[in-house]
Amino acid sequence: MTSLAIANRDALTLVNSLPPRAVSHPAAPALAASAASAEHAARAATRQRRARAPEWVREITAYALGLVIFVLIWAVVASISGSIPGPAKVWVAAVNIFSDPFYQKGPNDQGIGWNVLSSLKRVGIGFGMAALVGIPLGFILGRFKFLSDMAAPIISLLRPVSPLAWLPIGLLLFKAANPAAIYVIFICSLWPMIINTAVGVQQVPQDYLNVARVLKLSEWKVFTTILFPAVLPFMITGIRLSIGVAWLVIVAAEMLTGGVGIGFWVWDEWNNLKVDHIIIAIITIGTVGWLLEQALVLLAKKFSYA
Amino acid sequence: MDNFLQIESVGMTFDTKKGEFVALTGINLAVRKGEFVSLIGHSGCGKSTLLNLVAGLLTPTDGGMILAGREIDGPGPDRGVVFQNHSLLPWLSCFENVYLAVERVFGAAEPKSMLRERTHAALKLVGLSHATDKKPQELSGGMKQRVGIARALAIEPKVLLLDEPFGALDALTRASLQDELIRIVAETGATVLMVTHDVDEAVLLSDRVVMMTNGPAATIGEILEVDLPRPRERLALAANARYIHLRTRVLEFLYQKQFKAAA
Ligand SMILES: Nc1ncnc2c1ncn2[C@@H]1O[C@H](COP(=O)(O)OP(=O)(O)O)[C@@H](O)[C@H]1O
Ligand SMILES: [Mg+2]
Numbered sequence: 265m266t267s268l269a270i271a272n273r274d275a276l277t278l279v280n281s282l283p284p285r286a287v288s289h290p291a292a293p294a295l296a297a298s299a300a301s302a303e304h305a306a307r308a309a310t311r312q313r314r315a316r317a318p319e320w321v322r323e324i325t326a327y328a329l330g331l332v333i334f335v336l337i338w339a340v341v342a343s344i345s346g347s348i349p350g351p352a353k354v355w356v357a358a359v360n361i362f363s364d365p366f367y368q369k370g371p372n373d374q375g376i377g378w379n380v381l382s383s384l385k386r387v388g389i390g391f392g393m394a395a396l397v398g399i400p401l402g403f404i405l406g407r408f409k410f411l412s413d414m415a416a417p418i419i420s421l422l423r424p425v426s427p428l429a430w431l432p433i434g435l436l437l438f439k440a441a442n443p444a445a446i447y448v449i450f451i452c453s454l455w456p457m458i459i460n461t462a463v464g465v466q467q468v469p470q471d472y473l474n475v476a477r478v479l480k481l482s483e484w485k486v487f488t489t490i491l492f493p494a495v496l497p498f499m500i501t502g503i504r505l506s507i508g509v510a511w512l513v514i515v516a517a518e519m520l521t522g523g524v525g526i527g528f529w530v531w532d533e534w535n536n537l538k539v540d541h542i543i544i545a546i547i548t549i550g551t552v553g554w555l556l557e558q559a560l561v562l563l564a565k566k567f568s569y570a
Numbered sequence: 571m572d573n574f575l576q577i578e579s580v581g582m583t584f585d586t587k588k589g590e591f592v593a594l595t596g597i598n599l600a601v602r603k604g605e606f607v608s609l610i611g612h613s614g615c616g617k618s619t620l621l622n623l624v625a626g627l628l629t630p631t632d633g634g635m636i637l638a639g640r641e642i643d644g645p646g647p648d649r650g651v652v653f654q655n656h657s658l659l660p661w662l663s664c665f666e667n668v669y670l671a672v673e674r675v676f677g678a679a680e681p682k683s684m685l686r687e688r689t690h691a692a693l694k695l696v697g698l699s700h701a702t703d704k705k706p707q708e709l710s711g712g713m714k715q716r717v718g719i720a721r722a723l724a725i726e727p728k729v730l731l732l733d734e735p736f737g738a739l740d741a742l743t744r745a746s747l748q749d750e751l752i753r754i755v756a757e758t759g760a761t762v763l764m765v766t767h768d769v770d771e772a773v774l775l776s777d778r779v780v781m782m783t784n785g786p787a788a789t790i791g792e793i794l795e796v797d798l799p800r801p802r803e804r805l806a807l808a809a810n811a812r813y814i815h816l817r818t819r820v821l822e823f824l825y826q827k828q829f830k831a832a833a
Contacts, residue, residue: 471657474627477645479674479725489670493661569660569707 390449402461464498581632611782650722692724
């Protein structure tokens with residue numbers, strides 16, 4: 265699911281990053297053919313270029329238009345179904361909810377801010393532990409073929425398992441909802457961290473290692489100046505995949521475990537039949553997930569050496 | 571010293587999936603101190619293999635090598651290697667790439683200020699003082715190769731090993747870097763072993779051109795003394811009868827005596 269999301273995102277950026285000239289090129293020969301005059305075509309092309317708004321204005325317009333269309337479709341669906349609240353009703357509820365996101369009335373009734381933060385905290389802890397285990401393990405598996413061959417069947421077998429299938433084991437082990445949810449995040453974040461780090465280590469160019477060999481650099485120097493920086497982009501990809509999956513999974517896990525958290529809140533509002541709040545939760549989850557992704561893309565850009 | 575670098579009956583056999591592959595056999599070569607020797611031969615004959623043996627990145631299956639009175643066993647910073655594709659670390663600036671090598675070799679004996687001075691001097695030698703803080707990906711191919719040369723020279727190696735250093739460059743850049751290398755070698759008195767497949771490059775730069783037979787089981791076919799006086803001028807040599815004669819000798823070796831592999 266995540267890889268699909270990433271493929272989609274890449275496709276989007278690909279379209280976005282097409283230079284304006286590449287877009288206008290196919291039109292130019294057509295113009296020339298129909299007008300049968302190169303000069304005419306050139307003039308038409310200049311006029312077209314002058315009339316075009318700056319790239320970022322067109323982008324923002326497109327984004328806004330997309331959102332408007334989405335809201336319109338939502339309004340239509342809402343008015344047909346009758347049970348789904350429309351944009352206006354949700355907007356009013358959202359203004360109300362976000363005017364006091366950090367209220368606290370007992371353990372099961374807290375503001376949306378607290379719910380989001382406690383979900384993020386679980387993701388942070390679970391992911392952090394997965395990174396602590398997964399990155400060193402990835403380095404070891406990437407370095408020693410025998411160990412990676414040993415690990416291959418285990419990873420292949422466990423990786424396709426839905427993280428939620430681990431929840432009962434977590435409840436059994438920890439006898440409490442919160443650590444069980446963190447443990448599920450740990451499990452689902454672990455595989456991308458291990459696999460991406462290991463692949464990164466295996467793909468360190470031999471040229472770089474030859475430089476180290478010729479200079480007879482110490483093991484520590486090789487690790488800090490060559491291995492680690494070379495593997496870093498792969499690790500960031502692992503982090504991106506992990507966090508993406510973790511944010512998907514935490515909502516589901518919290519629906520099952522209860523407590524405080526955005527997933528639990530969705531379930532709670534369903535029990536209260538407050539569908540407008542569920543829609544607010546969905547939009548909030550999407551926004552937070554998008555922000556996480558953007559932050560990690562920024563991080564990845566900072567450490568790519570293409 | 572007449573045999574500063576001595577290669578004695580060196581052979582290299584690779585274990586491959588299809589069995590043993592004899593790449594090199596019976597290589598004998600003595601390089602004088604301060605001499606510029608180039609290795610030329612058809613693609614795949616084993617030039618890189620021979621250079622990597624001297625670099626210590628490969629261990630010969632036969633024979634041995636001695637550099638400045640010491641047996642070569644494994645790589646070491648007494649040999650500066652310039653790789654075919656520059657091999658700069660992309661996350662380090664030009665300065666840091668060179669500094670990494672300088673620090674390794676002189677770090678134990680010299681203070682940081684000296685190390686920085688050495689690094690700056692090496693970059694100045696290759697004419698890159700203005701690009702000190704640039705990352706490799708901000709440089710042209712020719713500039714990257716210069717940084718590679720600076721890194722190799724900065725550690726004051728006993729011998730400089732170059733594997734087709736200008737192979738990936740366009741003709742104009744290649745010519746200017748060849749002139750640069752001539753100047754640097756004259757300035758530093760470096761001993762150089764260079765792999766090339768460019769006949770003009772070999773004759774223009776070298777004191778001797780070592781011509782290798784085709785593999786498998788490649789060995790040294792002929793050695794050509796290039797007795798052209800230095801400093802050498804690319805333009806003046808173009809019409810020089812002696813230069814043309816030497817160049818023709820190499821061409822004859824490559825395209826008449828060792829023609830087969832050209833296919
Ligand atoms: N590590 C290796 N294992 C097996 N065969 C190799 C290895 N390295 C080089 N060879 C073979 O040795 C021969 C010489 O290679 P190389 O030295 O790279 O040639 P050149 O640099 O002259 O083009 C080639 O046939 C190549 O396939
Ligand atoms: Mg080669």
